[in-house]
Amino acid sequence: MMTFIGIMLTYIFIENFILTKFLGLCPFIGVSKKVDSAVGMGFAVIFVMSMASLVTWMVFHWLLEPNGLEFLQTVTFILVIATLVQLVEMIIQKISPPLYKALGIYLPLITTNCAVMGIALINVQKNYGIIESLFSGMAGGIGFLLAIFLMSSIREKFETEWIPKPFRGMPIAFITAGLMALAFMAFDKALLNNLLG
Amino acid sequence: MIREFTKGILKENPLFIIVLGLCPALAVSTEVINALGMGAGVIFVLLGSNISVSLLKNFIPEKVRIPAYIVIIASFVSIVEMVMKAYTPDLYKNLGIFVSLIVVNCVILGRAEAFASKNNLPRSVLDALGMGIGFTLGLLIISLIREVLGAGSITLFPIKAIGFNGKIMIPWISSYSFKVFAFASGALLVMGYIKAFIAWYGSRKIDAAKESDSTGSKPEAKSNISVEQAE
Numbered sequence: 001m002m003t004f005i006g007i008m009l010t011y012i013f014i015e016n017f018i019l020t021k022f023l024g025l026c027p028f029i030g031v032s033k034k035v036d037s038a039v040g041m042g043f044a045v046i047f048v049m050s051m052a053s054l055v056t057w058m059v060f061h062w063l064l065e066p067n068g069l070e071f072l073q074t075v076t077f078i079l080v081i082a083t084l085v086q087l088v089e090m091i092i093q094k095i096s097p098p099l100y101k102a103l104g105i106y107l108p109l110i111t112t113n114c115a116v117m118g119i120a121l122i123n124v125q126k127n128y129g130i131i132e133s134l135f136s137g138m139a140g141g142i143g144f145l146l147a148i149f150l151m152s153s154i155r156e157k158f159e160t161e162w163i164p165k166p167f168r169g170m171p172i173a174f175i176t177a178g179l180m181a182l183a184f185m186a187f188d189k190a191l192l193n194n195l196l197g
Numbered sequence: 198m199i200r201e202f203t204k205g206i207l208k209e210n211p212l213f214i215i216v217l218g219l220c221p222a223l224a225v226s227t228e229v230i231n232a233l234g235m236g237a238g239v240i241f242v243l244l245g246s247n248i249s250v251s252l253l254k255n256f257i258p259e260k261v262r263i264p265a266y267i268v269i270i271a272s273f274v275s276i277v278e279m280v281m282k283a284y285t286p287d288l289y290k291n292l293g294i295f296v297s298l299i300v301v302n303c304v305i306l307g308r309a310e311a312f313a314s315k316n317n318l319p320r321s322v323l324d325a326l327g328m329g330i331g332f333t334l335g336l337l338i339i340s341l342i343r344e345v346l347g348a349g350s351i352t353l354f355p356i357k358a359i360g361f362n363g364k365i366m367i368p369w370i371s372s373y374s375f376k377v378f379a380f381a382s383g384a385l386l387v388m389g390y391i392k393a394f395i396a397w398y399g400s401r402k403i404d405a406a407k408e409s410d411s412t413g414s415k416p417e418a419k420s421n422i423s424v425e426q427a428e
Contacts (some may be wrong), residue, residue, distance in 0.1 A: 009395075016243070019381060021224065021381075021382065022219070022220050022221075022223045022224040023220050023224075023298075024220065025219040025220045026216075026217070026220065026303055029216070039294060042273065052330065056284065063217075071275060071279065073297070074271050074274050074275050074297050074300055075268060075271040075272060075275060078267050078268075078300050078301070079264065079267065079268065079272050081273075082263070082267055113240075113301065114220035114221070114298050114301045116301075117297070117298055117300065117301045118298060120299055121294040121298070121396055122294060125275035125294065135318065147377055164393075165396075165397075166393045166394070166396040166397035166400065167393045167396070169394060169396075170216065170389075170392050171389045171390070172389065172391060172393075173368045173388030173389070173390040174385050174386070174388045175385070175386055175389035175390070175393075177385045177389075178382040178383070178384075178385030178386035178388075178389060179382065179386075180382075181380070181381045181385055182377070182380075182382040182384035185380065185382070187382075189276075
């Protein structure tokens with residue numbers, strides 16, 4: 001149980017995908033202008049990341065490894081993820097057309113979201129078991145949601161504030177993200193060890 | 198024709214202007230050699246995928262084109278991965294999962310979809326080279342700022358013949374380095390200030406992008422601003 005809590009805390013705070021590993025920056029900067037769409041995107045990423053970790057784990061350990069096909073890892077993982085994203089896209093389109101409209105072009109872009117591919121590769125690299133993989137995927141997604149939610153809340157405030165002209169739009173978003181990353185440095189391994197004993 | 202090549206370097210620089218492919222760019226920009234290795238990998242994959250997509254554009258059905266492009270890109274990434282693992286194991290270890298993550302680099306899929314699928318072979322090759330070199334240059338600028346200020350060194354390839362260990366130390370900064378640039382937040386801050394600098398430069402001089410000699414002055418001017426802010 002402790003390991004699962006450890007994995008969750010690690011990927012949400014200590015190794016937050018966006019703020020310490022730079023995975024998933026494109027949607028993070030692109031979809032963080034409004035809180036609503038940011039949260040929608042965050043939940044879509046949580047879902048896709050958990051599913052992707054689970055499915056890629058099964059593909060790698062039950063299909064590729066026994067047959068000595070590890071070198072096909074990159075190709076198969078990206079295909080599995082692309083299929084999953086397509087699935088999520090269809091589901092969202094069916095259940096919530098407004099959300100589908102809001103996420104617009106960024107939903108297909110989850111395919112090229114480095115965070116999803118990243119978690120699949122990290123799971124293999126760290127030799128996680130199936131349940132651990134599921135948890136790390138979920139935690140990675142939650143970390144993404146947390147970061148993009150904070151970011152979009154800050155960016156909504158920017159609309160009413162005066163910002164020097166060259167910094168308007170993307171530059172200030174990057175600098176905000178940089179300062180957020182600085183704040184997230186407070187979460188480190190020592191903190192985790194203290195928490196879990 | 199030559200415009201297809203130069204546009205990727207300046208006017209439509211993938212990193213600074215279109216802002217694509219950020220994830221690997223910021224993560225590997227801690228050392229100059231990582232940036233060069235990453236750039237080389239991206240140029241190779243971009244070239245391979247643009248050539249293949251441009252040649253196959255009439256055979257790939259419209260509906261499944263994205264998965265088809267992804268498979269093409271993933272194959273080239275696997276090649277890069279294997280070559281790097283075999284010949285430059287240290288670099289491969291430094292870049293870690295980011296070599297495999299070239300596959301989700303938006304620049305490559307973006308060029309396949311937006312350019313190579315609509316243009317002929319020579320144009321696609323020029324576009325790939327321009328975009329790849331533009332990406333590498335952008336990466337080089339970020340990594341230079343980050344490594345020089347963050348660690349006070351410039352890491353390049355070691356050359357045994359002349360006894361060069363691959364690391365240039367910069368006297369004063371190496372003992373009083375701005376550690377923040379070496380951390381994750383440094384990359385984001387540098388990127389933000391570069392974007393702001395470009396916006397400022399662009400508004401001051403609309404036709405700045407046409408002047409090819411303007412690139413040289415960018416890194417120095419940029420780092421000054423960053424230093425002031427860091428302090």
